[in-house]
Amino acid sequence: MRVTNHPVLGDAPPGRQVTIWLDGEPLAAVEGEPIAAALLASGRRVFRRTPRFHEPRGVFCGIGRCTDCIMTVDGVPNVRTCVTAVRDGMVITSNLKEVPAGDQ
Amino acid sequence: MPGVKYSGRLSDAELAAVLPPAERLAQGPVAVIECVQSIPCNPCEKACPFGAITVGDDITALPALDRAKCKGCGLCISRCPGLAIFVVDASGDEATIMLPYEYLPLPAAGDVVDALDRSGKPAGTARVLKVNTAAGLEGTAVVTLAVPRKLADIVRNFRPRGRDAIYICRCNEVSEAEIRQAVREGARTVAAVKLATRAGMGLCQGRTCRRLVSRIIAEETGQHPAEVLPATARPPVRTLPLGTLAGGEDDE
Missing domain, CATH: 1.10.10.1100 (BFD-like [2Fe-2S]-binding domain)
Structure with a gap:
């Protein structure tokens, strides 16, 4: 779900529809919205798994503070998806399949 | 509210304004809307099928509950983004409290859990009667607890036992x-x-x-x-690629 008409903020500005690549699959997104917003709108709630206990994590604070929502974006690891804007063609991967060793 | 010291939980004066009178509690389940901050928010108004909750045209107004219309169905509980709505039934020997719960793993009916008060401190023992995870709740489970009747106005959360996962x-x-x-x-x-x-x-x-x-x-x-000696705070204040510090890349 995307909020297009907010009771206080008003109407959302019209955004350009773009395609981002999530774990190899194309996903329609709006340019400029946070990556996390595009993922949530598509129904994705688990963004990664934790190194120590392999528990699912997604959006927690939503303001760039907690780093729960980090993913790998265009090859850059640990990007906070809640404060990173969507650009056309972005390649986003999670660490869902990875099992990082040593960093515990 | 004048004279209120903001502590992160409701003061006695604020509670007095939202808690139902004993006569209404004894009549059966009723919503308790512990919402005291004038923020722009009104999903509770639309959630009630009986028209018992009114926010009105001014979206920052506090919700007003018509307790005569409230059936205690609990449909408003999961709709409140602030998790501020409970349904309390103190008509029997035990009180039941329906509350929103957004932690995993969820408890199961029959579990015995530690009941918590509004500050998160243990207030007694509760039994889980029901865990509602219907799709319409959109991820906010509604858990029904049985607690001693004297805790009906006290218990507002719980902590599962035997888990070290906080x-x-x-x-x-x-x-x-x-x-x-x-x-x-x-x-x-x-x-x-x-x-x-x-x-x-x-x-x-x-x-x-x-x-x-x-x-x-x-x-x-x-x-x-x-x-307590605080941790040493060191710059940078937010995460940066090392290349930014080295001057090799433009930071966006």
């Missing part, structure tokens, strides 16, 4: 029990706890956990949290 440091997955253990073994400062447990060494650099660690040290050692 994370203090979310980045490095360090639990409350691990931090308490480190303090008991001699770590008396936030930095010492950090060295012992890695709490605060993750990507967020302690933004989420350092105050909680201070509070735990204070509780364990009988100090005031302000007396």
Whole structure:
């Protein structure tokens, strides 16, 4: 779900529809919205798994503070998806399949 | 509200304004809307199929509950983004409390759990009667607890028993029990706890956990949290690629 008409903020500005690549699959997104917003709108709630206990994590604070929502974006690891804007063609991967060793 | 000291939970004066009178509680289940801040929010108004909740045209107005119309169905509970709505039934020997619950794993009906008051402190024992996870609740489970009747106005949350999964440091997955253990073994400062447990060494650099660690040290050692030596704060204040510091790349 995307909020297009907010009771206080008003109407959302019209955004350009773009395609981002999530774990190899194309996903329609709006340019400029946070990556996390595009993922949530598509129904994705688990963004990664934790190194120590392999528990699912997604959006927690939503303001760039907690780093729960980090993913790998265009090859850059640990990007906070809640404060990173969507650009056309972005390649986003999670660490869902990875099992990082040593960093515990 | 004039005269209210903001503590993060409702004051006695604020509670008095939202708690139902004893006569209404004795008549059967009724919503308790513990919403006291004038924020722009009104999903509760649309959630009620009986028209018992009114916010009105001014979206920052507090919800007004018509307790005569309220059937205690609980449909409003999961619709409140602030998790501020409960349904209390104190008409029987035991009171039941329906509350929103957004933690995993969910309890099961029949579980015995620690009932918590509004400050998160244990208030007694509760039994889980029902866990509602219907799709329409959109991820906010509605849990029904049975508690002694005298706790009907006290209990507003619960903690499952036998689990050590309350994370203090979310980045490095360090639990409350691990931090308490480190303090008991001699770590008396936030930095010492950090060295012992890695709490605060993750990507967020302690933004989420350092105050909680201070509070735990204070509780364990009988100090005031302000007396606990805080962690050393070092720049940068937010995560940066190393290339930015080296001047090799433009930071966006």
